[in-house]
Each structure stands twice: as C-alpha cells, then as structure tokens.
Amino acid sequence: MTNEQLEQLLSELSLEEKLGQLTQCEASFFIENAGLAATGPESAIGLKPEDLKLMGSVLNCVGAENCIKLQREFMENHPHHIPLIMMDDVIHGYRTQYPIPLALACAFDDELTEECARMASHEAALEGVHVTFAPMVDISRDARWGRCMESCGEDTTLTKRLGAAMVRGFVGDGGENTVGSCVKHFCAYGAPEAGRDYNNVELSERTLRQTYLPGYKAALDAGAHWIMPSFNSIGHLPMTGNSYILKDILRGEWGFKGAAISDYNAFREIQWHGAAETMKDVAEIPRHCGVDMEMMSGTTILHSKELLAEGRITMEEIDTSVRRILQEKNALGLFENPFRFANADAAADYIMSDANKALALRAAEESAVLLKNDGALLPFKKDIKKLALIGPFAAEKGIKGFWSCVGVDEETVSVYEGIKALLPDTEILLDAGCSYDLLNTTPIDVLTANAKKAAAIAKEADAVLLCIGEYQNYSGEGNSRAEIRLPLPQRILAQEVLSENPDAAVLLFGGRPQDISDFEPLTRAILYMWQPGTMGGTAAAHLVFGDAVPCGKLSMTFPRSVGQVPIYYAHQTTGRAIKDPDIPGMPHPFTSRYMDMPVSPLYAFGHGLSYTTFEYGPVTLNTDTLTEDGSITATATVKNTGNVTAKESVQFYVRDLIGSVARPVKELKDFKKITLAPGEEKTVSFTVKEEDLRYWDKDLQYVSDAGAFHAFIGPDSDTQNYAGFVLKK
Numbered sequence: 001m002t003n004e005q006l007e008q009l010l011s012e013l014s015l016e017e018k019l020g021q022l023t024q025c026e027a028s029f030f031i032e033n034a035g036l037a038a039t040g041p042e043s044a045i046g047l048k049p050e051d052l053k054l055m056g057s058v059l060n061c062v063g064a065e066n067c068i069k070l071q072r073e074f075m076e077n078h079p080h081h082i083p084l085i086m087m088d089d090v091i092h093g094y095r096t097q098y099p100i101p102l103a104l105a106c107a108f109d110d111e112l113t114e115e116c117a118r119m120a121s122h123e124a125a126l127e128g129v130h131v132t133f134a135p136m137v138d139i140s141r142d143a144r145w146g147r148c149m150e151s152c153g154e155d156t157t158l159t160k161r162l163g164a165a166m167v168r169g170f171v172g173d174g175g176e177n178t179v180g181s182c183v184k185h186f187c188a189y190g191a192p193e194a195g196r197d198y199n200n201v202e203l204s205e206r207t208l209r210q211t212y213l214p215g216y217k218a219a220l221d222a223g224a225h226w227i228m229p230s231f232n233s234i235g236h237l238p239m240t241g242n243s244y245i246l247k248d249i250l251r252g253e254w255g256f257k258g259a260a261i262s263d264y265n266a267f268r269e270i271q272w273h274g275a276a277e278t279m280k281d282v283a284e285i286p287r288h289c290g291v292d293m294e295m296m297s298g299t300t301i302l303h304s305k306e307l308l309a310e311g312r313i314t315m316e317e318i319d320t321s322v323r324r325i326l327q328e329k330n331a332l333g334l335f336e337n338p339f340r341f342a343n344a345d346a347a348a349d350y351i352m353s354d355a356n357k358a359l360a361l362r363a364a365e366e367s368a369v370l371l372k373n374d375g376a377l378l379p380f381k382k383d384i385k386k387l388a389l390i391g392p393f394a395a396e397k398g399i400k401g402f403w404s405c406v407g408v409d410e411e412t413v414s415v416y417e418g419i420k421a422l423l424p425d426t427e428i429l430l431d432a433g434c435s436y437d438l439l440n441t442t443p444i445d446v447l448t449a450n451a452k453k454a455a456a457i458a459k460e461a462d463a464v465l466l467c468i469g470e471y472q473n474y475s476g477e478g479n480s481r482a483e484i485r486l487p488l489p490q491r492i493l494a495q496e497v498l499s500e501n502p503d504a505a506v507l508l509f510g511g512r513p514q515d516i517s518d519f520e521p522l523t524r525a526i527l528y529m530w531q532p533g534t535m536g537g538t539a540a541a542h543l544v545f546g547d548a549v550p551c552g553k554l555s556m557t558f559p560r561s562v563g564q565v566p567i568y569y570a571h572q573t574t575g576r577a578i579k580d581p582d583i584p585g586m587p588h589p590f591t592s593r594y595m596d597m598p599v600s601p602l603y604a605f606g607h608g609l610s611y612t613t614f615e616y617g618p619v620t621l622n623t624d625t626l627t628e629d630g631s632i633t634a635t636a637t638v639k640n641t642g643n644v645t646a647k648e649s650v651q652f653y654v655r656d657l658i659g660s661v662a663r664p665v666k667e668l669k670d671f672k673k674i675t676l677a678p679g680e681e682k683t684v685s686f687t688v689k690e691e692d693l694r695y696w697d698k699d700l701q702y703v704s705d706a707g708a709f710h711a712f713i714g715p716d717s718d719t720q721n722y723a724g725f726v727l728k729k
C-alpha cells in the first residue's frame with residue numbers, strides 16, 4: 001500500500017474503527033481461538049461483542065490454522081477489511097526452546113544469539129505470529145527479581161549487543177519467515193524497589209541514561225519497530241503515562257517513528273497506581289504520551305469519544321496513533337498478505353526439526369557456566385559403571401524456562417534422558433531425594449530421612465551428580481523471591497549428599513543468580529545449567545562427560561547472600577571504599593563494609609571456568625595517548641595452557657579514573673569469543689575511541705573527560721590486567 005492509499009484509508013475510517021485499531025485483546029476473546037462470535041470475556045474489560053469486530057490486534061493466537069481462520073473471518077467482517085496484527089511472546093524460542101535469555105547471554109556470543117532468535121522467528125512466523133514481544137532489554141542487578149531470567153543481565157554493553165542481535169535475528173531483512181520486534185519494557189523495569197516485580201523504580205536520570213536506556217535504543221536502531229512501556233512507575237510517574245520519557249526522550253531525542261503498545265492492562269493500572277482518578281482520565285494520559293495501542297483494557301474504546309468532545313484529547317492524537325498502527329501493518333505487508341507466512345504444513349516440517357534442536361543444544365552447551373571445579377572433578381570419565389543421579393532435577397523436564405511460548409515439558413530432554421542416551425551401558429541410580437517445591441510442607445525428620453537415603457544410594461556409585469536448584473516457574477513474571485537460596489528440602493538434601501560424598505558434583509538449575517552459600521563449600525564442582533531449554537538434558541550430559549567444554553561467563557553477578565543485592569561489577573567507588581573487599585568487616589572500621597561478610601560477590605560478572613586453563617599476557621597499547629579523532633588499540637595474548645580445545649570470551653573493560661561525577665570502577669566495552677587448541681596462543685585486540693569514553697556528566701551532558709584511563713583485558717570483571725592511557729583534548 002502506498003502512503004497515499006494509507007492516508008486515504010485513514011480518512012475513511014469511522015471513529016469506532018480508529019479506536020478499534022488502537023486496541024489489542026487476547027485471541028481467546030474470539031470463539032475457540034478462531035472465528036468472530038464473541039465468547040463474552042470482552043465484558044471483563046468493559047467491551048461489547050461488536051467492539052471485537054473492529055480490533056486492531058490480538059495476542060496469543062496459537063497455530064497457523066487458527067491464525068488464518070481468525071484473520072479471514074475477521075477481515076470479511078471488518079468494514080474496511082483491515083487485517084489484525086498478531087503478536088505473541090516469543091522470548092527464548094517458539095516451540096524449540098533455547099536457554100532463557102539470561103543464560104544465553106552467558107555465551108557472550110552475538111552470532112549465536114542472532115541465530116537462536118532467527119530460528120524462533122522462523123518457527124513463530126510459520127505459525128502465524130507477526131510480531132514478537134521481544135527482546136526484553138531491562139538491565140537486571142537484583143537477583144530477587146524473577147524477570148531477570150528474561151534479560152541479558154546486569155551489563156549495558158552486553159545488553160546492547162545481544163538485544164540488537166536478537167532484533168536482527170527476529171526481523172532479519174523483513175523477508176520470508178521473519179517477525180517484527182517489540183522491545184520491552186521501556187524503561188528500567190529491571191530496577192524495582194526490593195526486587196519485587198511491578199514495584200516502583202527510583203533512579204537518577206544519570207543512571208537511567210547511562211545504564212538503562214542504551215539497551216532499548218540499540219534494539220530500536222537494530223530494527224525493532226515497536227516498543228512497550230513498562231508497568232512500573234519511575235520517580236512516582238507510571239511509565240504508561242510518562243510523557244518525559246515516552247515523548248521527549250523516545251520520540252524527541254531518539255526520533256522513534258514506530259508504534260508503542262502498552263503492557264497488559266497497563267492503561268487501567270495508571271488508576272491502580274493512584275495516578276488517575278477515573279477510567280476516563282486513564283484513557284487520556286497515555287494518548288498525550290504517544291502510547292498508540294492499549295493492550296487488554298478497553299479504556300480507549302470506552303472513553304475517547306467523550307474525551308474528544310470535551311477537548312481533552314485531539315483527533316490529531318488519535319490519527320497519529322492510528323497512522324502508526326496502519327504503517328506498521330503495512331511495513332509487514334499485511335494489506336497484501338494478511339496471513340503473512342502462516343503455513344501449517346511448512347510449520348510441521350520446520351518446528352522442532354533436527355537442525356533446530358541442534359542449535360538449541362549448542363546454545364545450551366555454550367550458556368552453561370562452570371562456577372567451580374576444584375581439582376578438575378569435572379568432566380567425569382565416561383567409563384564409570386554406576387552413576388548416582390540425585391536430586392529433584394535429575395529426571396525433571398521442567399527445565400526449559402518460564403517463557404516457553406508453546407514449548408512443552410514433554411518435549412524437553414531431562415538430565416536422566418540425556419545421560420542415558422550418551423552412556424546407555426552405565427547403570428544409573430536415580431533418586432529425587434525431595435521435591436523442588438519452594439514452600440515446604442513436609443516435616444523435617446521426613447526430609448532428613450529421605451536425604452539420608454539418597455546419600456546412601458549415592459555412596460554405592462562410582463560418580464555422583466546432584467541436580468538441584470530452582471524450578472522453571474519460580475522465576476519469570478510475577479515470580480520474585482525474597483530468599484534466593486535453595487528451598488529447605490533441597491538444602492537438607494545437599495547437606496546430606498555432599499557431606500557423605502565429597503566428590504559429588506552439583507548440576508545447578510535456575511533462572512537467576514542464587515545464594516549457594518549453603519552447599520558451595522561442600523562441593524568441588526558446580527556447573528550452572530540455568531534453564532537450558534528443550535535440549536537441556538543432552539547439553540548437561542555432554543558437558544558433564546566432556547563431549548562439550550563449558551565456556552559460559554556470568555551475565556549477572558552471583559552474590560554471597562541476598563543481603564548484598566543489588567550487586568554488580570560496574571559500581572562506583574565510595575568516599576570510603578573498603579581496602580580489601582574479600583575480608584569481612586572487622587579489619588576496616590568506618591568503611592563501606594558489612595560487619596558479617598565480605599563486600600565482594602561469590603562469583604563476579606564475567607566469571608566462568610573451562611576444562612582447560614587460559615593464560616593472559618599483559619595488556620599492550622599501540623600508543624598511550626588518545627586524541628579526539630584517533631583511536632587506541634589494546635592487545636593481549638591468550639594461551640590455552642591445558643589439554644582440551646576450548647572457547648574463551650575475552651573481555652575488554654575501561655576505567656575512567658576521574659570524572660566530573662563518580663565513575664564506575666570498570667565498564668565492559670567489548671568482548672571477543674575465541675577458540676584455542678591445547679598450547680595455542682592468540683593475540684586479541686580491542687579498539688577504543690573518544691566516543692566510547694563518553695558519559696552523562698555533572699550537567700547531564702554526554703561528554704568525555706580529558707585525563708587518565710585504564711584499559712583491561714581479562715577473563716572476567718575481576719581482572720587487574722591493564723595498561724594506562726590518557727585522553728588528550
């Protein structure tokens with residue numbers, strides 16, 4: 001459709017049709033997920049059956065046939081035959097699940113991330129999805145927040161890079177079997193007070209701009225045409241009605257031309273926040289902020305007419321939003337082909353194909369993080385006769401992750417199945433030992449007896465793998481936790497099994513960094529599988545028995561205790577920094593310390609071991625003076641000093657020693673993943689320019705400072721391997 005035709009269409013629409021374009025409801029509002037007879041749930045959001053006939057969009061329409069049927073019947077009945085845009089949450093796979101985003105981020109791998117998103121987009125497109133509500137690029141620094149599982153973790157550079165990679169994967173060149181992308185949740189949704197989902201956010205504008213906003217901008221620059229304001233308020237103002245951020249920054253400073261869709265029911269929640277008195281007020285506020293579409297509440301349809309009559313909103317505001325929605329439908333080619341790539345036969349061939357499972361497997365292997373491996377306990381030898389597989393995740397299929405879209409547990413490979421397939425002749429002694437439940441109802445003596453039984457079974461075996469952690473639905477939306485350690489039954493199990501079997505290795509599952517202090521000192525090896533997706537059990541088997549070598553690096557800091565959160569490597573120094581952050585409080589009075597615990601984390605951002613060892617050479621610079629139009633190249637050698645070929649994500653950090661405001665102790669600027677054979681050495685270089693050193697200064701200007709910097713190259717954010725340079729202006 002040409003622009004002229006689009007404008008013509010817009011001019012022909014009745015007000016009711018326009019308001020319909022600005023509303024999205026669940027596909028289940030239409031009978032049996034397909035067809036037009038209203039089933040009645042629309043009344044729950046105040047709408048009438050006839051309103052459904054004019055909807056602009058549906059979410060969660062599942063399956064190519066359903067999408068085609070709904071679209072066909074909908075368009076036949078629509079006065080101007082405008083197609084619905086079908087949106088869905090394709091977050092870590094459509095049906096073939098790859099690891100949760102927080103895990104995939106540990107692969108530090110733009111290409112792998114892009115490939116995974118492309119596979120998901122292809123599966124979803126064939127099933128009739130037009131736009132995914134992804135990527136989620138909220139910076140997460142508080143492990144209590146359940147939705148950190150959906151993010152790329154704590155770091156701005158990693159989030160920018162991987163968020164953009166996801167968008168490229170989803171959107172591609174807009175060609176066959178791609179979907180559009182809606183970046184979310186704008187913004188700072190990952191910083192709720194006390195780590196509680198949906199809770200209010202308090203951030204300085206500097207931190208917002210420096211740390212939280214760049215990820216969204218990068219995703220938009222990479223080709224996301226949609227954005228979703230977040231549920232939270234910032235500085236007391238609900239984001240769905242935050243004109244400064246949505247209008248001045250997003251549309252003004254960034255020049256965003258795409259469409260904004262509210263989060264689920266978020267228009268109405270402005271009232272629940274206490275920031276609007278009536279539903280009519282609720283319909284007005286986001287309209288002035290350029291939030292075009294209302295998801296799952298009916299205030300736009302119900303109140304816009306009156307608001308127009310009273311002059312509280314303008315026809316121009318309505319038209320601007322409708323135009324954006326029509327433009328996005330047009331950009332996806334929906335006017336020419338309303339079914340887009342929906343094709344049940346092609347979907348049946350492609351979805352869960354061997355190639356897709358192979359990719360999900362590779363992603364799961366590269367996402368796992370070897371947190372600890374004293375004395376090279378892992379990998380286990382393949383010729384063991386008897387393996388004890390203990391713990392609630394030993395045979396559990398609920399390890400694919402919270403946002404599984406249409407993925408199902410039955411199609412997920414458990415650890416037991418993965419090991420059985422790899423080592424069919426090994427005897428496996430299987431014992432769950434306890435349930436994974438968070439809230440325990442079993443008496444402690446029963447838990448202890450069961451744990452002792454499991455420990456005794458483990459004693460019979462040549463090797464012991466303890467599979468513990470967090471169930472997939474204990475992280476994700478609404479799933480914040482005040483305690484991030486193992487639930488009580490698993491704590492008792494770990495205590496019994498590990499104290500009886502000191503050579504037992506731990507296979508840890510979960511959707512967030514966890515407080516593992518209860519069992520970490522009792523074991524020599526911990527491999528964090530996160531929630532690894534469909535092929536999780538196969539990946540675990542390959543990693544445990546050395547067919548794959550761990551290379552994941554933490555995308556989020558592991559605290560020693562929940563009392564340390566929020567905790568992240570890129571913190572500022574204080575006026576009273578502790579001299580040795582690894583020593584618990586007493587030696588350093590009147591410093592920024594804890595009396596009862598070191599301030600350092602258990603495992604730093606970027607940490608992750610391998611089955612080999614790497615030796616880093618010193619950082620050298622091609623010059624130690626950076627000019628405004630020049631660049632500096634920092635180089636270090638990395639050598640594989642062990643016996644297996646392995647990958648290493650080499651990390652490049654910069655420290656700005658003096659700014660006009662306090663600066664972070666280190667900031668990740670770049671990373672490169674390399675593969676090294678035993679004995680092999682590579683030279684790894686990173687380039688830094690003046691623009692890479694800019695930050696939001698005391699006057700909130702985005703500038704760099706002349707002066708001293710450190711350039712670090714190392715295996716994690718703890719590295720002290722650096723060379724100094726000076727920026728001259």
Ligand code: BGC
Pocket residue numbers: 059089133184263264477
């Ligand atoms: C979530 C969004 C999601 C939407 C639609 C909301 O509850 O916050 O992330 O895209 O539902 O499913």
